[in-house]
Amino acid sequence: MSLLKIDRLTMRFGGLVAVDAVTLDIAPNEIVSLIGPNGAGKTTVFNAVTGVYEPTAGKIIFNGHETRRELTGKTALAFSLVGFITAVVAVILANLETVWEAAVTGNYTYRQPFPWTKALASAQETLTGHWLVPALSGLFVGVTGAWAVWERSRRAPEIAARAGIARTFQNIRLFNQMTVLDNVLLGMDTHLRTRFWDAALRLPLFWRERKHSTGKALETLRFVGLEHEAGQLAENLAYGHQRRLEIARALAMNPKIILLDEPAAGLNPAESKALMDLIQRIRQRGITVLLIEHDMQVVMNISDRVIVLDYGAKIAEGDPATVRANPAVIEAYLGKSDARA
């Protein structure tokens, strides 16, 4: 069974087709590289998978489900509440003139306390006739409106993250004004249960969870080799360390798959060698790795499989050696040779 299945994903921005019917299948515990020339749509695929973009067409199935917000009883209750309020408003609007006359004008005396109960009674009296149609249509409009608003918010990055998709960014996006440790703790946030009162009153849960989460965060930092920088502000780290911190923060989310967007960009040869080692160790933890990378050394060395995108379409897929020999790939990277034409 595949862990992540992208089925004919299409992303269109105005007239530009950034991703064109791309189908991918990623098995658990694989290391897959997504390569292609600049502007081939690789990062767009990442953005669609993590819920930053809503796909124009196509499906993204993660772990057997689409990564969308679940419809819970609470949400359904909220829909009915909105529907009920809209119905009441609709009934009032439909009878506005008569109700206003009976309830407000009829009871209003200058500078006297307004008799709310009497006004309510008068309003009810006048409402006896004409109410079923506006009530039903108001209910319908309210429920569908609330549902439509909710439907739009169903695919959110937050939902993908909670489902177990973690990612890093092409241009590093750390929480710069926070310490290294706090960055990693934020990655863990969804797994924490401490609430305001636990922290304010220092209840047992607060101590237990703080000890546990700090320990885990330090362990994750040790895993990427940043345990000595825990107290530093993220912005003061060296560039290579910031890249590692992004990975640590993503790992702290306890994901099933981690998407790395050009993790080797700007690293020197020694650092990218260490990165390759780190990616292997991430896989050994049972986490699937999908990466975008331009450094062919890295791609060819660690990938189980390589997928090539060009102009938003998939042009090749297979193990590193096959892909390297594929003429279509060479053409995409180097252009058509004039000699052969």
Next chain:
Amino acid sequence: MSGWEVFLQQLIIGLSNGMIIALIALGYTMVYGIVELINFAHGDLFMLGSFLALTIVGLCTALPVFVVVLLLLTLTPLFSGGLNWLVDRLAYRHLRHSIRLAPLVSAIGVSFVFLNVGLLWGGVPMDVFGLGKAAAAPKDFPVLVSNDNLLGDATVQFTAKDALVFVVTIPLMIGLTWFVKRTRTGKAMRAVAQDQTAAELMGINVDRVVGQTFLIGGGLAGVASVVFALYNNTIYFQMGYRAGMDAFTAAVLGGIGSLPGAVLGGLCIGLARAFSDQYIATGWTNVIVFTILVLVLVFRPAGILGSKHREKV
């Protein structure tokens, strides 16, 4: 009153008013920090809070004073915090991904709605709404906290009212700092303020965090409205404009987005007002306050404590 006593007196007045301004400024700065929206309705939210406070006082005339004050300090922040949350939910949230100007215009609209609710509320015939029967007239707020000098026979006045301002606001500010620095929600707020998309991808529910920010900012405005009403003993439906203007200036002066900046800015404005009233002339006070603002913005555009790091790329 000798020269230094006058100075000391104005210092106390300036600090008290400054603390109230700072509380309102915190609401501006928190909301700006997290969604980069200048919430123009914040001043009017503050005004509605004080009208609720007056209504509560009117309903609870039978209770002892300290119970009423406690009631005011719990119910009013709940009301204005909840109202601020609701406004975000209804008027700002859906506009978060549209152009920057859209929520701003929405905020101005909300401000007008609040203003007119205040006008209507002021017109409700109730015994406590003394001083002028017209809806727009200023209302008397009963003197619940005494005006007696705590310093005994000294010429410098430090009244129970001044003490109330400090006793309420200082712990609140310390608590807020602790909340933002140490708790999970506070950390999530800082994360969302620094990089919303990255925070979302960490599984943080951005809408909820923004809602909580509005709730807390509104709550602070609620406390400020109670303290203001108890301190000045008169409220009117247009006071949100003046208070909002001062608080907004304070937030910008201190560095918008920075919590200590808002407090510092509030104190600066409060002191500048008091000293200008005393040593120059009341008529010049606004000129001086806004000249300070212009000067700070020219020479330090990010404000006194604002950092350049906040710029988003």
